[in-house]
Amino acid sequence: MATVLNRIEEAAIAVDDNNGYRPSADEPFMNPRQQAYFRQKLYDWKEAILRESLGTLSQLQVDSLREPDLTDRASSETDWSIELRTRDRQRKLVSKIDAALRRLEEGEYGYCEVTGEPISLQRLEARPIATMTVEAQERHERNEKVSRDD
Incomplete structure:
Protein backbone atom coordinates (compact mmCIF):
# COMPACT_ATOMS: atom_id res chain seq x y z
CA MET A 1 0.00 0.00 0.00
CA ALA A 2 1.53 3.26 -1.14
CA THR A 3 1.41 6.20 1.20
CA VAL A 4 -0.82 9.20 0.69
CA LEU A 5 2.25 11.43 0.38
CA ASN A 6 3.59 9.33 -2.48
CA ARG A 7 0.32 9.74 -4.37
CA ILE A 8 0.31 13.50 -3.78
CA GLU A 9 3.91 13.73 -4.98
CA GLU A 10 3.04 11.72 -8.11
CA ALA A 11 0.20 14.11 -8.88
CA ALA A 12 2.52 17.08 -8.32
CA ILE A 13 5.10 15.60 -10.68
CA ALA A 14 2.43 15.12 -13.35
CA VAL A 15 1.52 18.80 -13.05
CA ASP A 16 5.19 19.85 -13.12
CA ASP A 17 5.55 18.09 -16.46
CA ASN A 18 2.82 20.35 -17.85
CA ASN A 19 5.21 22.14 -20.26
CA GLY A 20 7.31 23.22 -17.30
CA TYR A 21 4.89 26.03 -16.43
CA ARG A 22 4.85 27.22 -12.84
CA PRO A 23 2.68 30.14 -11.70
CA SER A 24 4.72 33.23 -10.95
CA ALA A 25 4.13 36.40 -8.95
CA ASP A 26 5.34 38.30 -12.04
CA GLU A 27 2.05 37.66 -13.85
CA PRO A 28 -1.50 38.78 -13.04
CA PHE A 29 -2.99 36.77 -10.16
CA MET A 30 -5.34 33.97 -11.24
CA ASN A 31 -4.99 34.72 -14.93
CA PRO A 32 -6.37 32.04 -17.28
CA ARG A 33 -3.04 30.20 -17.41
CA GLN A 34 -2.81 29.99 -13.60
CA GLN A 35 -6.44 28.88 -13.43
CA ALA A 36 -5.76 26.12 -15.96
CA TYR A 37 -2.65 25.08 -14.02
CA PHE A 38 -4.49 24.75 -10.70
CA ARG A 39 -7.52 23.14 -12.35
CA GLN A 40 -5.26 20.45 -13.81
CA LYS A 41 -3.42 20.05 -10.51
CA LEU A 42 -6.74 19.52 -8.69
CA TYR A 43 -8.07 17.10 -11.34
CA ASP A 44 -4.85 15.06 -11.25
CA TRP A 45 -4.94 14.91 -7.45
CA LYS A 46 -8.57 13.82 -7.44
CA GLU A 47 -7.91 11.20 -10.12
CA ALA A 48 -5.00 9.75 -8.14
CA ILE A 49 -7.18 9.47 -5.02
CA LEU A 50 -10.05 7.83 -6.90
CA ARG A 51 -7.71 5.40 -8.67
CA GLU A 52 -6.26 4.33 -5.36
CA SER A 53 -9.73 3.94 -3.84
CA LEU A 54 -10.68 1.57 -6.65
CA GLY A 55 -7.51 -0.41 -5.94
CA THR A 56 -8.46 -0.69 -2.29
CA LEU A 57 -11.98 -1.81 -3.18
CA SER A 58 -10.76 -4.53 -5.51
CA GLN A 59 -8.16 -5.64 -2.96
CA LEU A 60 -10.86 -5.88 -0.28
CA GLN A 61 -12.92 -8.12 -2.57
CA VAL A 62 -9.95 -10.40 -3.33
CA ASP A 63 -8.33 -10.64 0.09
CA SER A 64 -9.86 -12.70 2.77
CA LEU A 65 -9.62 -11.85 6.44
CA ARG A 66 -9.97 -15.53 7.31
CA GLU A 67 -6.43 -16.01 8.53
CA PRO A 68 -6.06 -19.29 10.45
CA ASP A 69 -3.85 -17.73 13.09
CA LEU A 70 -5.56 -15.26 15.45
CA THR A 71 -2.51 -13.00 15.55
CA ASP A 72 -2.33 -12.87 11.75
CA ARG A 73 -6.04 -12.16 11.57
CA ALA A 74 -5.77 -9.34 14.12
CA SER A 75 -2.85 -7.86 12.21
CA SER A 76 -4.78 -8.02 8.91
CA GLU A 77 -7.84 -6.44 10.47
CA THR A 78 -5.73 -3.63 11.92
CA ASP A 79 -4.11 -3.02 8.53
CA TRP A 80 -7.49 -2.86 6.80
CA SER A 81 -8.90 -0.63 9.51
CA ILE A 82 -6.07 1.85 8.95
CA GLU A 83 -6.53 1.61 5.18
CA LEU A 84 -10.27 2.25 5.44
CA ARG A 85 -9.71 5.22 7.75
CA THR A 86 -7.28 6.62 5.19
CA ARG A 87 -9.88 6.13 2.45
CA ASP A 88 -12.46 7.98 4.55
CA ARG A 89 -10.06 10.91 4.98
CA GLN A 90 -9.45 10.88 1.24
CA ARG A 91 -13.21 10.85 0.59
CA LYS A 92 -13.42 14.08 2.58
CA LEU A 93 -10.43 15.42 0.65
CA VAL A 94 -12.20 14.72 -2.66
CA SER A 95 -15.12 16.87 -1.53
CA LYS A 96 -12.67 19.69 -0.71
CA ILE A 97 -11.08 19.28 -4.15
CA ASP A 98 -14.56 19.47 -5.72
CA ALA A 99 -15.24 22.65 -3.74
CA ALA A 100 -11.95 24.14 -4.97
CA LEU A 101 -12.91 23.28 -8.56
CA ARG A 102 -16.28 24.99 -8.04
CA ARG A 103 -14.51 28.08 -6.71
CA LEU A 104 -12.31 28.03 -9.81
CA GLU A 105 -15.39 28.00 -12.06
CA MET A 132 -7.57 31.16 3.60
CA THR A 133 -4.30 33.06 3.62
CA VAL A 134 -1.70 31.80 6.07
CA GLU A 135 -2.43 34.72 8.41
CA ALA A 136 -6.21 34.13 8.35
CA GLN A 137 -5.67 30.39 8.89
CA GLU A 138 -3.41 31.06 11.88
CA ARG A 139 -6.00 33.44 13.38
CA HIS A 140 -8.71 30.84 12.80
CA GLU A 141 -6.65 28.11 14.49
CA ARG A 142 -5.80 30.37 17.46
CA ASN A 143 -9.48 31.21 17.93
CA GLU A 144 -10.37 27.53 17.64
CA LYS A 145 -7.76 26.65 20.28
CA VAL A 146 -9.03 29.36 22.63
CA SER A 147 -12.62 28.20 22.30
CA ARG A 148 -11.55 24.57 22.92
CA ASP A 149 -9.67 25.59 26.06
CA ASP A 150 -12.82 27.22 27.53
Missing part, protein backbone atom coordinates in the same frame (compact mmCIF):
# COMPACT_ATOMS: atom_id res chain seq x y z
CA GLU A 106 -16.99 30.82 -10.06
CA GLY A 107 -13.83 32.96 -10.14
CA GLU A 108 -13.35 32.79 -6.35
CA TYR A 109 -10.41 30.38 -6.31
CA GLY A 110 -7.19 31.70 -4.83
CA TYR A 111 -8.85 34.38 -2.70
CA CYS A 112 -9.21 34.17 1.08
CA GLU A 113 -12.77 33.48 2.18
CA VAL A 114 -12.20 35.62 5.29
CA THR A 115 -10.29 38.66 4.03
CA GLY A 116 -10.83 38.48 0.27
CA GLU A 117 -7.08 38.90 -0.27
CA PRO A 118 -5.18 36.69 -2.72
CA ILE A 119 -3.75 33.50 -1.21
CA SER A 120 -0.03 33.24 -1.99
CA LEU A 121 0.92 31.09 -4.96
CA GLN A 122 3.34 29.17 -2.72
CA ARG A 123 0.47 28.25 -0.39
CA LEU A 124 -1.74 27.20 -3.30
CA GLU A 125 1.12 25.09 -4.67
CA ALA A 126 1.53 23.35 -1.31
CA ARG A 127 -2.22 23.11 -0.56
CA PRO A 128 -4.34 23.66 -3.68
CA ILE A 129 -7.54 23.38 -1.62
CA ALA A 130 -6.58 26.27 0.69
CA THR A 131 -9.42 28.70 1.38
Whole structure:
Protein backbone atom coordinates (compact mmCIF):
# COMPACT_ATOMS: atom_id res chain seq x y z
CA MET A 1 0.00 0.00 0.00
CA ALA A 2 1.53 3.26 -1.14
CA THR A 3 1.41 6.20 1.20
CA VAL A 4 -0.82 9.20 0.69
CA LEU A 5 2.25 11.43 0.38
CA ASN A 6 3.59 9.33 -2.48
CA ARG A 7 0.32 9.74 -4.37
CA ILE A 8 0.31 13.50 -3.78
CA GLU A 9 3.91 13.73 -4.98
CA GLU A 10 3.04 11.72 -8.11
CA ALA A 11 0.20 14.11 -8.88
CA ALA A 12 2.52 17.08 -8.32
CA ILE A 13 5.10 15.60 -10.68
CA ALA A 14 2.43 15.12 -13.35
CA VAL A 15 1.52 18.80 -13.05
CA ASP A 16 5.19 19.85 -13.12
CA ASP A 17 5.55 18.09 -16.46
CA ASN A 18 2.82 20.35 -17.85
CA ASN A 19 5.21 22.14 -20.26
CA GLY A 20 7.31 23.22 -17.30
CA TYR A 21 4.89 26.03 -16.43
CA ARG A 22 4.85 27.22 -12.84
CA PRO A 23 2.68 30.14 -11.70
CA SER A 24 4.72 33.23 -10.95
CA ALA A 25 4.13 36.40 -8.95
CA ASP A 26 5.34 38.30 -12.04
CA GLU A 27 2.05 37.66 -13.85
CA PRO A 28 -1.50 38.78 -13.04
CA PHE A 29 -2.99 36.77 -10.16
CA MET A 30 -5.34 33.97 -11.24
CA ASN A 31 -4.99 34.72 -14.93
CA PRO A 32 -6.37 32.04 -17.28
CA ARG A 33 -3.04 30.20 -17.41
CA GLN A 34 -2.81 29.99 -13.60
CA GLN A 35 -6.44 28.88 -13.43
CA ALA A 36 -5.76 26.12 -15.96
CA TYR A 37 -2.65 25.08 -14.02
CA PHE A 38 -4.49 24.75 -10.70
CA ARG A 39 -7.52 23.14 -12.35
CA GLN A 40 -5.26 20.45 -13.81
CA LYS A 41 -3.42 20.05 -10.51
CA LEU A 42 -6.74 19.52 -8.69
CA TYR A 43 -8.07 17.10 -11.34
CA ASP A 44 -4.85 15.06 -11.25
CA TRP A 45 -4.94 14.91 -7.45
CA LYS A 46 -8.57 13.82 -7.44
CA GLU A 47 -7.91 11.20 -10.12
CA ALA A 48 -5.00 9.75 -8.14
CA ILE A 49 -7.18 9.47 -5.02
CA LEU A 50 -10.05 7.83 -6.90
CA ARG A 51 -7.71 5.40 -8.67
CA GLU A 52 -6.26 4.33 -5.36
CA SER A 53 -9.73 3.94 -3.84
CA LEU A 54 -10.68 1.57 -6.65
CA GLY A 55 -7.51 -0.41 -5.94
CA THR A 56 -8.46 -0.69 -2.29
CA LEU A 57 -11.98 -1.81 -3.18
CA SER A 58 -10.76 -4.53 -5.51
CA GLN A 59 -8.16 -5.64 -2.96
CA LEU A 60 -10.86 -5.88 -0.28
CA GLN A 61 -12.92 -8.12 -2.57
CA VAL A 62 -9.95 -10.40 -3.33
CA ASP A 63 -8.33 -10.64 0.09
CA SER A 64 -9.86 -12.70 2.77
CA LEU A 65 -9.62 -11.85 6.44
CA ARG A 66 -9.97 -15.53 7.31
CA GLU A 67 -6.43 -16.01 8.53
CA PRO A 68 -6.06 -19.29 10.45
CA ASP A 69 -3.85 -17.73 13.09
CA LEU A 70 -5.56 -15.26 15.45
CA THR A 71 -2.51 -13.00 15.55
CA ASP A 72 -2.33 -12.87 11.75
CA ARG A 73 -6.04 -12.16 11.57
CA ALA A 74 -5.77 -9.34 14.12
CA SER A 75 -2.85 -7.86 12.21
CA SER A 76 -4.78 -8.02 8.91
CA GLU A 77 -7.84 -6.44 10.47
CA THR A 78 -5.73 -3.63 11.92
CA ASP A 79 -4.11 -3.02 8.53
CA TRP A 80 -7.49 -2.86 6.80
CA SER A 81 -8.90 -0.63 9.51
CA ILE A 82 -6.07 1.85 8.95
CA GLU A 83 -6.53 1.61 5.18
CA LEU A 84 -10.27 2.25 5.44
CA ARG A 85 -9.71 5.22 7.75
CA THR A 86 -7.28 6.62 5.19
CA ARG A 87 -9.88 6.13 2.45
CA ASP A 88 -12.46 7.98 4.55
CA ARG A 89 -10.06 10.91 4.98
CA GLN A 90 -9.45 10.88 1.24
CA ARG A 91 -13.21 10.85 0.59
CA LYS A 92 -13.42 14.08 2.58
CA LEU A 93 -10.43 15.42 0.65
CA VAL A 94 -12.20 14.72 -2.66
CA SER A 95 -15.12 16.87 -1.53
CA LYS A 96 -12.67 19.69 -0.71
CA ILE A 97 -11.08 19.28 -4.15
CA ASP A 98 -14.56 19.47 -5.72
CA ALA A 99 -15.24 22.65 -3.74
CA ALA A 100 -11.95 24.14 -4.97
CA LEU A 101 -12.91 23.28 -8.56
CA ARG A 102 -16.28 24.99 -8.04
CA ARG A 103 -14.51 28.08 -6.71
CA LEU A 104 -12.31 28.03 -9.81
CA GLU A 105 -15.39 28.00 -12.06
CA GLU A 106 -16.99 30.82 -10.06
CA GLY A 107 -13.83 32.96 -10.14
CA GLU A 108 -13.35 32.79 -6.35
CA TYR A 109 -10.41 30.38 -6.31
CA GLY A 110 -7.19 31.70 -4.83
CA TYR A 111 -8.85 34.38 -2.70
CA CYS A 112 -9.21 34.17 1.08
CA GLU A 113 -12.77 33.48 2.18
CA VAL A 114 -12.20 35.62 5.29
CA THR A 115 -10.29 38.66 4.03
CA GLY A 116 -10.83 38.48 0.27
CA GLU A 117 -7.08 38.90 -0.27
CA PRO A 118 -5.18 36.69 -2.72
CA ILE A 119 -3.75 33.50 -1.21
CA SER A 120 -0.03 33.24 -1.99
CA LEU A 121 0.92 31.09 -4.96
CA GLN A 122 3.34 29.17 -2.72
CA ARG A 123 0.47 28.25 -0.39
CA LEU A 124 -1.74 27.20 -3.30
CA GLU A 125 1.12 25.09 -4.67
CA ALA A 126 1.53 23.35 -1.31
CA ARG A 127 -2.22 23.11 -0.56
CA PRO A 128 -4.34 23.66 -3.68
CA ILE A 129 -7.54 23.38 -1.62
CA ALA A 130 -6.58 26.27 0.69
CA THR A 131 -9.42 28.70 1.38
CA MET A 132 -7.57 31.16 3.60
CA THR A 133 -4.30 33.06 3.62
CA VAL A 134 -1.70 31.80 6.07
CA GLU A 135 -2.43 34.72 8.41
CA ALA A 136 -6.21 34.13 8.35
CA GLN A 137 -5.67 30.39 8.89
CA GLU A 138 -3.41 31.06 11.88
CA ARG A 139 -6.00 33.44 13.38
CA HIS A 140 -8.71 30.84 12.80
CA GLU A 141 -6.65 28.11 14.49
CA ARG A 142 -5.80 30.37 17.46
CA ASN A 143 -9.48 31.21 17.93
CA GLU A 144 -10.37 27.53 17.64
CA LYS A 145 -7.76 26.65 20.28
CA VAL A 146 -9.03 29.36 22.63
CA SER A 147 -12.62 28.20 22.30
CA ARG A 148 -11.55 24.57 22.92
CA ASP A 149 -9.67 25.59 26.06
CA ASP A 150 -12.82 27.22 27.53
